[in-house]
Amino acid sequence: MTNSFPYSDDNKRYHTWNYHLRHKFGEKVFKVSLNGGFTCPNIDGTKGVGGCTYCSHYGSGDFAGNPLESLPEQFEQVKQKMHQKWPEASYIGYFQAYTNTYAPLEELKQKYESILQLPKVVGLSISTRPDVLPNDVVDYLAEINQRTYLIVELGLQTIHDETGKRINRHHTYQDFLEGYEKLHQKGIPVCAHIIDGLPGESHQDMLETAQALSQLDLHCIKIHLLHVLKHTVMAEQYQNGEFPLLRLEEYVQIICDQLEVLPPELIIQRLTGDGAKEDLIGPLWSLKKFVVLNEIDKELVRRDSWQGKYYQKP
Ligand code: SF4
Known part of the structure; x- marks a missing residue:
């Protein structure tokens, strides 16, 4: 079968994370989710209280390790599980839960380095808020970026500040742009995290x-x-009927429209959601991740479309 799409070995119509890792490292690479024992300025009152309205009691790190165990212990446990399936693999340490740059520099160094020094760790992925990037931390991240594969994941969720207020984010789109710029100027790779289906958002808002x-x-x-x-x-707002959940068909349309406007080379780390099954109120169709991804593939074929089809360069 000839391959018609760039960034794909199997005619996938978007640039998947797996494709990227396989080509960059030439072997299977896993992200190992960790809980570094941080908190969040949107929970402790520094920026806001109560956190984002959707945030779970795991600080959006539902699959991260147990913070009562040391980081190398957490790492070892997750690694063992993955080894059963993939005995030969390398790892990216993923600081996932809460805000992973929200601590003094020395503490961050100690935590990040405790993972970086482990065998077969080829990189770090650090998830944080765009408004928690002090200069000394950015300088340190730039230094790490010289010696390993680093991604800093910035939570944006939406460019629409009205929605940001509604979900209690306590930062603006402008804050995101400033955080992005700080990292980008130092050559640090940035991943943006967005959410489709937020209360009050239309299809057009998500596309924007x-x-x-x-x-x-x-x-x-x-x-x-x-x-x-x-x-x-x-959960309370949803149960009070304040907003509806997306249906699978709507989600597939939104995702395909979004893929079409994104740059063709942009790596798509994720196109669905992952939440603890026992805590999920909805949408329940999202539990069938394979079905969701399949429907997206089918819709792209039906449209004869692909990532970047309508991308416009800046
Ligand atoms: S910024 Fe992240 S960790 Fe903090 S409250 Fe929001 S979702 Fe939770």
Whole structure:
């Protein structure tokens, strides 16, 4: 079968994370989710209280390790599970839970280095808020970036500040752009994290978020479906009928429209959501991740379309 799409070995119509890792490292590479024991300025009152309305009691790190164990212990446990399936693999340490640059520099160094020094760790992925990037931390990240594969994942969720207020984000799109610029100027690869299906957002609003991000020089993007989880403010709002959840058909249309406007080379780290099954209130169709990804592939074929088809260069 001839391959018609760039960034694909199997006619996938978008640039997948797996394709990227396989070509960059020439072997299987896993992300190992970690809980570094951080908190978040949007929870402790520094920026806001209560956190984002959708944030679970795991600080958006539902699959990260147990913070009562040391980082190398957490790492070892996750690694062991993956080894059963893939005995030969390398790893990217993923600081996932809460805000992973929210601590004094010395503490960050100690935590990041404790993972970087482990055998077969080929990189770090650090998830944080765009408004928690002090200069000394950015300088340190730039230094790490010289010696390993580094991605800094910035939570944006939406470019629309009205929605940001509604979900209690306590930062603006402008804050995101400033955080992005700080990292980008130092050559640090940035991943933007957005959420489709936020309360009050239309199809057009979500498309505008993708269009705005298409004009930046991002390394990768994660597009997450909104998950309503138990014990969150959003769960109450949903149960009070304040907003509807996306249907699978709507989600597929939005994702395909977003892929079409994104740059063809942008790595798509994620196109669905991952939440703890026992905590998920909805949408329940999202549990069938394979079906969701399949429907997206089918829709791209039906449209005869692909990532970047309508991308416009800045
Ligand atoms: S910024 Fe992240 S960790 Fe903090 S409240 Fe929001 S989702 Fe939770």
